[in-house]
Amino acid sequence: MSNVWTITKHTFREALSRKVFVTFFLITTFVLAILIAAVLAINLSNIFGPISMKLKIDGDFETKIFSVLKLFLISPLYSGGLFLAIFSSSSFIPTMLEKGNIELLLSKPIKRGELILGKYFGVTSMVFVNVAYAVLGFYFILGLRFHYWDVSFLITIATITFAFMVLYGLIILIGILTRSSLSAMMLTYLIFYVFSPLLAHREKAFYLIESKIIKGVLNVLYYIFPQTSDIGSITSAIALNKEIASYQPIFVSIVFIFLTIGAAIFIFNKKDY
Amino acid sequence: MTNIIEIKELIKVFNDGRKNEVRALDGVSMGIPHGVVFSLLGPNGAGKTTLVKILLGISYPTSGSIELFGENFRNIQLKKRIGYLPENHKFPPYLTGEKLLKYIADLYGYRPANLDKRIAQMLEIVEMSKWSKTKIKNYSKGMMQRLGLAQAILHNPELIILDEPTDGVDPIGRKKIRDLILRLKAEGKTIFVNSHLLSEVEMISDSIAILNKGKVVYSGTVDELTTQKQIYEITLNREFDDYIKFKLEGFQVVDWKERKFRVKIGKESELQRIQQILQENNYLLLGLNQVKTSLENEFISLIEKTGNENE
Numbered sequence: 001m002s003n004v005w006t007i008t009k010h011t012f013r014e015a016l017s018r019k020v021f022v023t024f025f026l027i028t029t030f031v032l033a034i035l036i037a038a039v040l041a042i043n044l045s046n047i048f049g050p051i052s053m054k055l056k057i058d059g060d061f062e063t064k065i066f067s068v069l070k071l072f073l074i075s076p077l078y079s080g081g082l083f084l085a086i087f088s089s090s091s092f093i094p095t096m097l098e099k100g101n102i103e104l105l106l107s108k109p110i111k112r113g114e115l116i117l118g119k120y121f122g123v124t125s126m127v128f129v130n131v132a133y134a135v136l137g138f139y140f141i142l143g144l145r146f147h148y149w150d151v152s153f154l155i156t157i158a159t160i161t162f163a164f165m166v167l168y169g170l171i172i173l174i175g176i177l178t179r180s181s182l183s184a185m186m187l188t189y190l191i192f193y194v195f196s197p198l199l200a201h202r203e204k205a206f207y208l209i210e211s212k213i214i215k216g217v218l219n220v221l222y223y224i225f226p227q228t229s230d231i232g233s234i235t236s237a238i239a240l241n242k243e244i245a246s247y248q249p250i251f252v253s254i255v256f257i258f259l260t261i262g263a264a265i266f267i268f269n270k271k272d273y
Numbered sequence: 274m275t276n277i278i279e280i281k282e283l284i285k286v287f288n289d290g291r292k293n294e295v296r297a298l299d300g301v302s303m304g305i306p307h308g309v310v311f312s313l314l315g316p317n318g319a320g321k322t323t324l325v326k327i328l329l330g331i332s333y334p335t336s337g338s339i340e341l342f343g344e345n346f347r348n349i350q351l352k353k354r355i356g357y358l359p360e361n362h363k364f365p366p367y368l369t370g371e372k373l374l375k376y377i378a379d380l381y382g383y384r385p386a387n388l389d390k391r392i393a394q395m396l397e398i399v400e401m402s403k404w405s406k407t408k409i410k411n412y413s414k415g416m417m418q419r420l421g422l423a424q425a426i427l428h429n430p431e432l433i434i435l436d437e438p439t440d441g442v443d444p445i446g447r448k449k450i451r452d453l454i455l456r457l458k459a460e461g462k463t464i465f466v467n468s469h470l471l472s473e474v475e476m477i478s479d480s481i482a483i484l485n486k487g488k489v490v491y492s493g494t495v496d497e498l499t500t501q502k503q504i505y506e507i508t509l510n511r512e513f514d515d516y517i518k519f520k521l522e523g524f525q526v527v528d529w530k531e532r533k534f535r536v537k538i539g540k541e542s543e544l545q546r547i548q549q550i551l552q553e554n555n556y557l558l559l560g561l562n563q564v565k566t567s568l569e570n571e572f573i574s575l576i577e578k579t580g581n582e583n584e
Contacts, residue, residue, distance in 0.1 A: 002382065003380075003382070006376075006379040006380060009379075010365075010376055010379075013367070013368075014365065014367070017365075017367035098363065099361065099363075100359060100360075100361045100362045100363035101363050102331070103326070103329075103331055103357075103359035103362070104357075104359055104362055104363075104364070105380070106329065106330060106331040107329040107330070107331060107352065107355070107357040107359070108352060108377075108380040108381060109349050109350055109351075109352040109353045109380075109381060109382060110349075110380060111349060272287075272326075272331075272332035272333055273326070273331050273332060
């Protein structure tokens with residue numbers, strides 16, 4: 001385990017040295033500053049009141065506005081934050097595999113699996129820190145403005161980081177297979193922004209499809225692809241204090257993480273460098 | 274005493290997935306004893322780097338056996354006893370020299386109480402103390418190479434594998450690296466050098482092996498390779514005349530030059546006969562030496578010879 005910890009620490013440091021994570025941090029700080037200005041200067045009920053009515057949120061008027069605000073902050077953080085996280089993390093494995101880097105690592109008394117796990121936890125912890133900074137910022141600004149301290153909102157730190165963990169397993173696997181950060185990034189974007197949302201809403205498409213085979217294939221694909229769209233829905237439900245419809249995407253995603261990381265380690269163990 | 278490295282019938286076949294096979298190593302066998310400077314030579318594509326990578330578990334052999342320190346080389350803990358300087362290494366550019374050595378110590382699980390002191394000592398040895406707190410991205414190629422050496426010997430390994438250690442280093446720096454290698458040898462370390470610079474290898478190596486097209490075409494000392502046992506150079510006290518040339522006609526004289534000549538000897542008795550003829554004709558023998566060629570000459574002729582044989 002100490003080897004995994006060493007690689008994790010070093011990967012965290014490597015992530016810090018990359019400008020994109022600092023950019024993410026600065027963007028978050030900028031958003032938080034705007035949020036502070038907004039809650040102080042703008043009459044939020046004029047903007048978010050009508051929206052809260054449409055979203056059918058329970059509670060008094062202040063609570064509704066509070067919930068809508070949370071959703072307005074968490075949704076962009078989920079899609080935009082993960083966009084940035086995928087962009088910045090997809091090159092870690094191809095860089096590690098570059099000639100001159102990989103020899104230095106593989107010549108040390110470290111198992112190849114430990115290298116992969118160290119990279120995985122290092123990058124994930126960096127994303128966790130950035131997400132936690134943003135969510136905690138939102139939490140304190142909204143809490144001070146509305147005097148409403150919704151601790152469950154903080155759970156979104158875990159769900160957003162978890163969504164990244166699912167995608168990063170895939171990024172590592174593609175990185176090991178192709179040694180290309182561009183391939184890893186493009187394929188992950190495709191899954192995150194196209195396949196996962198489409199498959200999550202496949203039941204709506206079933207009205208237009210008669211073939212049982214195609215329906216079956218779509219169902220199978222839904223369970224094969226990472227269910228990040230559903231994790232996004234869970235995140236929104238938490239932000240809105242709504243009941244979570246199903247925990248199944250969480251369990252399927254955990255299996256997905258084990259499978260992708262396991263496959264990445266297996267292939268990495270077999271390869272010559 | 275067992276060898277520190279024992280390789281038997283090592284084969285490595287690369288397959289590009291289109292049924293094209295490349296035999297990078299073709300039945301390589303060699304043994305490297307403790308406490309020597311061993312150099313592996315060969316032209317580009319001979320299989321040198323592949324062999325080093327297999328020793329370190331970076332690549333896998335197709336077949337054959339390797340023992341390091343008398344144990345199966347697959348034991349990952351053995352890597353703690355090996356220091357390695359890769360060719361064209363890329364150290365994390367955002368680290369300082371000092372931080373890199375701390376990171377490398379972590380990777381080796383090397384945590385002595387006086388680690389900071391040891392790091393300072395290593396940087397001192399490679400004359401990098403002045404730049405210990407400078408980020409690696411600002412280092413020159415020579416500085417990178419010196420830092421590479423420091424990280425290879427930091428954890429006090431028994432076996433040090435250096436891949437092109439003087440690459441990009443100026444002549445003074447090269448001399449210092451050679452001195453360091455000899456100093457490590459004096460401390461009882463075994464040094465495995467992979468290099469193209471034959472003149473340097475010649476100066477420091479106790480034994481060498483030459484690889485060509487995946488096969489060991491020579492294994493032994495530099496002296497054994499460069500000493501031409503059959504050719505002698507004879508130096509006389511005065512220039513020779515036509516009469517003595519006539520008297521030596523029965524021998525294979527290969528080169529006449531003022532007061533020197535070279536002769537190819539089949540039997541030892543021939544040498545005695547030549548000495549006798551010279552004495553009878555009032556020539557004083559000032560020198561009698563076996564002719565030596567450079568490692569470079571022998572290397573080239575060996576590669577050309579074995580290259581032709583393989584084709």
